[in-house]
Amino acid sequence: MRKRGWCAWLLGAFLTAALAAGCGSGEEAGNLERGMELIEQMDYENALTSFEAAALNKEDMRQVYRGQGLAYMGMTDYENAAASLEKALALSGTAPDNLDYDINYYLATAYYRGGDTEKAIAVYRAITDLKPAEKTAWYLMGTLELEQGSTEEAQAAFDSAVAAAPNDYDLRIDIFCSCSRNGADELGTPYLQAVLDDDSRKLSDFDKGRISFYLGSYEDARSSLEKALETGGAEAASLLGQTYEALGDYNYAASVYSTYLSDKQPDAALYNQLGLCKLKGGDYQAALEAFQAGLSMENSMSAQQLRFNEIVAYEYLGQYAQAKLAMEQYLSLYPDDEKAQRENVFLQTR
Numbered sequence: 308m309r310k311r312g313w314c315a316w317l318l319g320a321f322l323t324a325a326l327a328a329g330c331g332s333g334e335e336a337g338n339l340e341r342g343m344e345l346i347e348q349m350d351y352e353n354a355l356t357s358f359e360a361a362a363l364n365k366e367d368m369r370q371v372y373r374g375q376g377l378a379y380m381g382m383t384d385y386e387n388a389a390a391s392l393e394k395a396l397a398l399s400g401t402a403p404d405n406l407d408y409d410i411n412y413y414l415a416t417a418y419y420r421g422g423d424t425e426k427a428i429a430v431y432r433a434i435t436d437l438k439p440a441e442k443t444a445w446y447l448m449g450t451l452e453l454e455q456g457s458t459e460e461a462q463a464a465f466d467s468a469v470a471a472a473p474n475d476y477d478l479r480i481d482i483f484c485s486c487s488r489n490g491a492d493e494l495g496t497p498y499l500q501a502v503l504d505d506d507s508r509k510l511s512d513f514d515k516g517r518i519s520f521y522l523g524s525y526e527d528a529r530s531s532l533e534k535a536l537e538t539g540g541a542e543a544a545s546l547l548g549q550t551y552e553a554l555g556d557y558n559y560a561a562s563v564y565s566t567y568l569s570d571k572q573p574d575a576a577l578y579n580q581l582g583l584c585k586l587k588g589g590d591y592q593a594a595l596e597a598f599q600a601g602l603s604m605e606n607s608m609s610a611q612q613l614r615f616n617e618i619v620a621y622e623y624l625g626q627y628a629q630a631k632l633a634m635e636q637y638l639s640l641y642p643d644d645e646k647a648q649r650e651n652v653f654l655q656t657r
Contacts, residue, residue: 339366342374349640351381369398373410383643385421392417403437424451442471442478450485462494469498476502476514483521513539520546525553541567541574548580557588575607582616595620611641627657
C-alpha cells in the first residue's frame with residue numbers, strides 16, 4: 308500500500324525565494340538588500356530592523372513592505388505579515404506586474420498560515436481571474452478547497468490546473484499527493500492513471516517509473532526506474548530506493564542511495580532519504596551521519612526535514628542532551644511546527 312508520507316507538502320511559505328529585482332543599487336538601497344540577505348539567513352528580527360532603516364531612507368516602499376511581510380512570516384507572525392503585504396499591494400500600479408503576483412502568493416500563504424483559508428482561496432481566485440492559465444494558483448486553490456471538504460470545487464480547480472499544463476507531470480503528481488494527503492485517493496488517482504493510459508508510449512523511463520511509484524505499482528516502478536537511474540539524477544535514485552523500501556528490501560534501498568551519493572554528486576534530499584532508510588533498518592548512528600551530511604550542504608530545501616530527523620536519530624541513540632540542544636535550535640528556526648512542539652514535550656521528560 309502506498310504511504311502518504313512520501314508525498315511532499317508544498318504549501319510552505321517559500322521563504323528561500325530569490326532576492327526581488329528593483330531594490331536599487333549602492334548606498335541608497337543598502338538597507339533593503341541587507342534585509343533580504345538576512346531573510347535568507349533566517350535572521351528575521353534583524354531583517355525587520357534593516358527594513359525599518361530602509362523605510363526611513365525612503366527606499367522602494369513596495370519592496371520594503373514585501374520584505375517586512377516575509378520577515379514576519381519567518382517569525383510566524385502571520386497577522387503582521389498579511390498587513391505588510393497588503394501595504395505592499397496598495398502601492399501597486401493600475402496594471403498588475405510580476406511583483407504583484409509574487410506578493411499575492413505570499414499574502415495567500417500568510418492568510419492560510421494565520422488560519423483564514425477562505426481569504427487565501429480568494430487570493431488564488433483573484434490571480435486566476437487575471438491569469439486563467441496560472442497553474443500554480445489553480446493547484447493551490449484546489450488543495451485548500453480539498454482541505455475545506457469542498458471536493459467538487461477542488462476537482463474543478465485541479466482540472467483547470469491540468470488544462471493549463473496538460474503535460475506537466477510534476478503538477479499531476481502534486482495534485483495526486485494533495486488528494487492522497489487529504490484522504491481523497493479516488494479523486495487524485497485519475498490524474499496520474501490518465502498519463503499511463505494515454506501517453507505510455509511516449510513516456511520516458513523516469514516519468515513512467517515515478518508515476519507507477521506514486522500509484523503503488525512498485526514492480527513496474529522498479530523496472531522503469533532501474534533503466535532511468537543513469538540519466539534521471541538524484542530524484543530517480545530516491546524513488547528507486549523508496550521503491551525497494553516499499554518492496555521490503557531496505558539494504559538494497561540503502562545501497563541505491565549510497566552508490567549515487569558516492570558516484571555522482573552530494574544531494575541533501577537523498578542524504579535525508581538514506582538517513583530515514585537507516586532509521587528503519589535500526590542503524591541509528593549511520594542515520595545520524597547521513598542527516599548531518601545533508602545538513603552540511605548550505606541553502607538546502609531539505610534543511611528543515613534534516614534538522615528534525617537529526618533530532619529523532621539522537622533520540623534513538625539515547626543522546627537526549629544533544630537532542631534537546633538540536634530541538635532548541637530547531638524551534639528557534641521553525642517555531643510553528645506543531646509536531647516538533649509535541650516532540651519537545653516528550654524530550655523534556657527524558
